[in-house]
Amino acid sequence: MSGSLNQVQLIGHLGQDPETRRTQGGDPVVSFRIATSESWKDKATGDRKEQTEWHSVVIFNEALCRVAEQYLKKGSKVFVQGKLQTRKWQNQAGVDRYSTEVVLARFGGDLKLLDKAERAAPDPDNYGQTRIREPSYADARSGAARPAPAARPDLDDDIPF
Amino acid sequence: MSGSLNQVQLIGHLGQDPETRRTQGGDPVVSFRIATSESWKDKATGDRKEQTEWHSVVIFNEALCRVAEQYLKKGSKVFVQGKLQTRKWQNQAGVDRYSTEVVLARFGGDLKLLDKAERAAPDPDNYGQTRIREPSYADARSGAARPAPAARPDLDDDIPF
Amino acid sequence: MSGSLNQVQLIGHLGQDPETRRTQGGDPVVSFRIATSESWKDKATGDRKEQTEWHSVVIFNEALCRVAEQYLKKGSKVFVQGKLQTRKWQNQAGVDRYSTEVVLARFGGDLKLLDKAERAAPDPDNYGQTRIREPSYADARSGAARPAPAARPDLDDDIPF
Amino acid sequence: MSGSLNQVQLIGHLGQDPETRRTQGGDPVVSFRIATSESWKDKATGDRKEQTEWHSVVIFNEALCRVAEQYLKKGSKVFVQGKLQTRKWQNQAGVDRYSTEVVLARFGGDLKLLDKAERAAPDPDNYGQTRIREPSYADARSGAARPAPAARPDLDDDIPF
DNA sequence: TTTT
DNA sequence: TTTT
Numbered sequence: 001m002s003g004s005l006n007q008v009q010l011i012g013h014l015g016q017d018p019e020t021r022r023t024q025g026g027d028p029v030v031s032f033r034i035a036t037s038e039s040w041k042d043k044a045t046g047d048r049k050e051q052t053e054w055h056s057v058v059i060f061n062e063a064l065c066r067v068a069e070q071y072l073k074k075g076s077k078v079f080v081q082g083k084l085q086t087r088k089w090q091n092q093a094g095v096d097r098y099s100t101e102v103v104l105a106r107f108g109g110d111l112k113l114l115d116k117a118e119r120a121a122p123d124p125d126n127y128g129q130t131r132i133r134e135p136s137y138a139d140a141r142s143g144a145a146r147p148a149p150a151a152r153p154d155l156d157d158d159i160p161f
Numbered sequence: 162m163s164g165s166l167n168q169v170q171l172i173g174h175l176g177q178d179p180e181t182r183r184t185q186g187g188d189p190v191v192s193f194r195i196a197t198s199e200s201w202k203d204k205a206t207g208d209r210k211e212q213t214e215w216h217s218v219v220i221f222n223e224a225l226c227r228v229a230e231q232y233l234k235k236g237s238k239v240f241v242q243g244k245l246q247t248r249k250w251q252n253q254a255g256v257d258r259y260s261t262e263v264v265l266a267r268f269g270g271d272l273k274l275l276d277k278a279e280r281a282a283p284d285p286d287n288y289g290q291t292r293i294r295e296p297s298y299a300d301a302r303s304g305a306a307r308p309a310p311a312a313r314p315d316l317d318d319d320i321p322f
Numbered sequence: 323m324s325g326s327l328n329q330v331q332l333i334g335h336l337g338q339d340p341e342t343r344r345t346q347g348g349d350p351v352v353s354f355r356i357a358t359s360e361s362w363k364d365k366a367t368g369d370r371k372e373q374t375e376w377h378s379v380v381i382f383n384e385a386l387c388r389v390a391e392q393y394l395k396k397g398s399k400v401f402v403q404g405k406l407q408t409r410k411w412q413n414q415a416g417v418d419r420y421s422t423e424v425v426l427a428r429f430g431g432d433l434k435l436l437d438k439a440e441r442a443a444p445d446p447d448n449y450g451q452t453r454i455r456e457p458s459y460a461d462a463r464s465g466a467a468r469p470a471p472a473a474r475p476d477l478d479d480d481i482p483f
Numbered sequence: 484m485s486g487s488l489n490q491v492q493l494i495g496h497l498g499q500d501p502e503t504r505r506t507q508g509g510d511p512v513v514s515f516r517i518a519t520s521e522s523w524k525d526k527a528t529g530d531r532k533e534q535t536e537w538h539s540v541v542i543f544n545e546a547l548c549r550v551a552e553q554y555l556k557k558g559s560k561v562f563v564q565g566k567l568q569t570r571k572w573q574n575q576a577g578v579d580r581y582s583t584e585v586v587l588a589r590f591g592g593d594l595k596l597l598d599k600a601e602r603a604a605p606d607p608d609n610y611g612q613t614r615i616r617e618p619s620y621a622d623a624r625s626g627a628a629r630p631a632p633a634a635r636p637d638l639d640d641d642i643p644f
Numbered sequence: 645t646t647t648t
Numbered sequence: 649t650t651t652t
Contacts, residue, residue, distance in 0.1 A: 003238070003275075003436045005172035005401060006197040006214060008245060009492070011562060011595065012165055036167040053167060053246060077164070077597070079327060079494060079562075084169060084245070085214060086261070100247070100261035110430070112494065114164075114325045114560070114597050116652090164597045166562060170331070172401060172434065238436070240333060240401075240488060271591070273333065275399070275436050275486045277648095325560070325597075325652080327494035328519040328536060330567060334487055337645030357646040358489040375489060375568060376645075397646060399486070406491060406567075407536060408583070422569070422583035436486075487647080498649030518650045537649075558650060 006083040008102045010055055011114065012036040014076045018068045028065040031058045031101075034078065057082065059104040064111045071113050081110035167244040169263045171216055172275065173197040175237045179229045189226040192219045192262075195239065218243065220265040225272045232274050242271035328405040330424045332377055333436065334358040336398045340390045350387040353380045353423075356400065379404065381426040386433045393435050403432035489566040491585045493538055494597065495519040497559045501551045511548040514541045514584075517561065540565065542587040547594045554596050564593035 012034040021029045037052040057080055059065050072078065082104040089097050104111060173195040182190045198213040218241055220226050233239065243265040250258050265272060334356040343351045359374040379402055381387050394400065404426040411419050426433060495517035504512045520535040540563055542548050555561065565587040572580050587594060 003172060003401070003434045004197045004199070005170060005240075005432075005434060006199075006216075007170045009168045009170075010166055010245075011597070012167075036165045038165070038167075053244075055167075055245060079166070079325070083214075084171075084216060084261075084263075099259075100245075102245075108432070110327075112325045112327060114494070116599065164562070164595045166593075166595060172436070240486070269593070271488075273486045273488060275333070277438065325494060326519045326521065327492060327562070328521075328538075329492045331490045331492075332488055332567075334489075335646035355645065358487040359647070360487065360489075361648085372648090374646080375566075377489075377567060399647075401488070405536075406493075406538060406583075406585075421581075422567075424567075496650035496652095516649065520651070522652085533652090535650080560651075 007108065008080075008082055008084055010034060010036055010057075010078075010080045010102065012055070012078065012080075014072055014074055014078065015054065017073045020065070020069055027060070028062060028069070029058065029060060030065045030068045031056065032068070032072065033057065034080065056099065056101040057104065058101045059109070059111070061104050061106050061109045064104050064109055067111055067113075077114040079110070079112040079114055080104065081108070083108060168269065169241075169243055169245055171195060171197055171218075171239075171241045171263065173216070173239065173241075175233055175235055175239065176215065178234045181226070181230055188221070189223060189230070190219065190221060191226045191229040192217065193229070193233065194218065195241065217260065217262045218265065219262045220270070220272070222265050222267050222270045225265050225270055228272055228274075238275040240271070240273040240275055241265065242269070244269060329430065330402075330404055330406055332356060332358055332379075332400075332402045332424065334377070334400065334402075336394055336396055336400065337376065339395045342387070342391055349382070349384060350391070351380065351382060352387045352390040353378065354390070354394065355379065356402065378421065378423040379426065380423045381431070381433070383426050383428050383431045386426050386431055389433055389435075399436040401432070401434040401436055402426065403430070405430060490591065491563075491565055491567055493517060493519055493540075493561075493563045493585065495538070495561065495563075497555055497557055497561065498537065500556045503548070503552055510543070510545060511552070512541065512543060513548045513551040514539065515551070515555065516540065517563065539582065539584040540587065541584045542592070542594070544587050544589050544592045547587050547592055550594055550596075560597040562593070562595040562597055563587065564591070566591060 015033045015035055018030050018032040021031070023029060033054050033056055035052050035054055037050055039048060039050040041047070042049050059068055080102060082102040084100060085103045086098050086100045089099065091097050103109070176194045176196055179191050179193040182192070184190060194215050194217055196213050196215055198211055200209060200211040202208070203210050220229055241263060243263040245261060246264045247259050247261045250260065252258050264270070337355045337357055340352050340354040343353070345351060355376050355378055357374050357376055359372055361370060361372040363369070364371050381390055402424060404424040406422060407425045408420050408422045411421065413419050425431070498516045498518055501513050501515040504514070506512060516537050516539055518535050518537055520533055522531060522533040524530070525532050542551055563585060565585040567583060568586045569581050569583045572582065574580050586592075
């Protein structure tokens with residue numbers, strides 16, 4: 001269906017360092033969780049309130065995997081653009097579970113570092129829009145692009161991330 | 162945290178007519194599921210492939226609830242903008258479950274009908290940007306804006322929608 | 323600068339059929355204008371008002387050019403995603419002029435037909451995500467990707483489109 | 484037309500401190516310009532290239548005006564969401580000119596500070612989502628919400644900002 | 645110049 | 649005119 005759009009945009013901070021796994025084909029898959037939060041003043045009590053939302057981000061785009069691995073760490077502030085995808089998996093008891101993730105695939109995915117570049121200066125040869133000039137990353141959708149279920153750390157319980 | 166963004170944009174079709182429930186305070190809560198899909202040609206086999214993704218949409222914004230109730234039905238094509246929110250609930254066995262939804266709250270939420278207006282012409286007095294000129298909808302976040310758990314149809318099983 | 327974002331999203335109708343020109347390198351450049359509109363009820367008079375905004379869209383992405391040429395025409399409803407770009411040009415008197423356009427370049431650009439497929443069914447072999455599997459379009463930024471000034475129809479006057 | 488979307492999202496840096504003017508009705512109108520930039524490696528020469536784009540941002544939303552006045556200054560990094568609007572004006576010679584701006588009106592507009600809060604901590608009583616709980620800003624579209632032409636600094640020449 |  |  002051509003007239004379809006599935007797009008998520010987040011600005012938030014990483015809760016932990018990114019994790020890299022590999023597909024069976026050897027392609028990197030980087031994942032992390034980021035927090036977004038809203039704050040407002042309660043009309044009734046006048047109290048200041050804040051609500052934090054956690055999002056699971058999974059990167060299949062090879063160039064963005066590299067960026068994430070090199071420059072992101074716990075606490076990094078990022079802009080992330082991807083698509084919503086709900087994945088079905090089984091817990092230890094074999095019961096179906098569902099997890100919704102923000103997926104950065106080859107097309108449409110984007111990732112921007114919003115921190116001041118305190119720590120590492122991007123390597124100008126490998127970073128940024130280079131990916132855009134020389135697209136050579138693996139196809140995230142064909143083959144075994146998704147990690148094998150056994151590789152997931154979440155199989156031990158019912159927590160969906 | 163002011164520098165935070167949580168935004169989802171979807172264009173897709175409703176899988177069923179919208180459902181309306183009420184909060185304890187009497188405010189409407191409209192929900193439906195929409196499908197987005199991607200198609201591509203498999204590089205290896207040359208086959209045309211399509212993958213459909215289903216999203217749960219929940220509307221707390223009163224004006225958008227009215228629009229949804231009046232103009233949306235199974236098959237309607239819509240643009241939806243909201244925020245990602247993961248809700249925790251318990252299944253019948255009392256085990257925690259998580260469901261991620263696209264929430265259209267009072268601010269930031271948007272809903273556009275993309276169909277040709279075959280069936281019902283929008284009432285110019287009640288529809289569209291009127292909401293924008295006279296904001297009087299309930300506060301989606303204070304009080305019992307979220308439906309009581311018992312009211313949810315998903316408590317009987319582990320399916321997250 | 324990595325931490326930068328420049329993105330526009332429009333849903334509207336084409337005012338005219340798309341126009342195709344060619345760069346000196348022979349790459350297609352498709353352009354059209356689309357209208358978006360807002361309506362609201364005047365708080366004071368109660369009158370219904372509408373305001374239409376016109377946007378210039380320019381497509382350098384070769385695959386999206388093809389889609390535009392084949393499926394878009396005057397009146398078509400589209401979703402367009404691109405970046406904002408202000409182009410400087412000279413009018414006949416040699417005075418500088420500026421025009422702001424929504425540019426669909428190779429990356430980040432998107433175009434979706436939102437009409438019911440009344441007229442032409444997309445050719446499943448050439449349309450849609452095929453572009454995504456076999457990226458081979460020309461680089462919109464290097465070389466003479468922008469049309470030569472003499473080819474522009476707007477040089478005769480000061481109207482920026 | 485309900486099924487219409489006009490939305491711009493930018494992340495960039497302010498080129499100058501924001502300027503505040505007033506409508507005839509006394510409502511604030513804050514404007515500034517922000518730069519976004521892209522960088523890439525030239526495929527032919529291997530050179531690193533960068534292209535900067537400047538955008539005019541105009542805020543009519545009263546709450547966002549306050550945020551801009553209090554926290555933004557030259558060099559600030561911001562996320563801005565608004566709509567594209569092309570304004571017609573006359574230069575000194577009485578010739579029509581057009582300027583395209585990113586307008587943050589009452590609805591749909593958003594503004595987020597992305598800098599580390601080095602200088603001023605947001606006042607928790609006046610900042611952030613308070614605007615969202617107590618909407619009382621002026622209607623940006625009715626009356627003389629746009630600044631009178633004479634007040635614009637750009638009338639002396641043909642530069643559209 | 646589109647559309648509802 | 650910003651920033652990396």
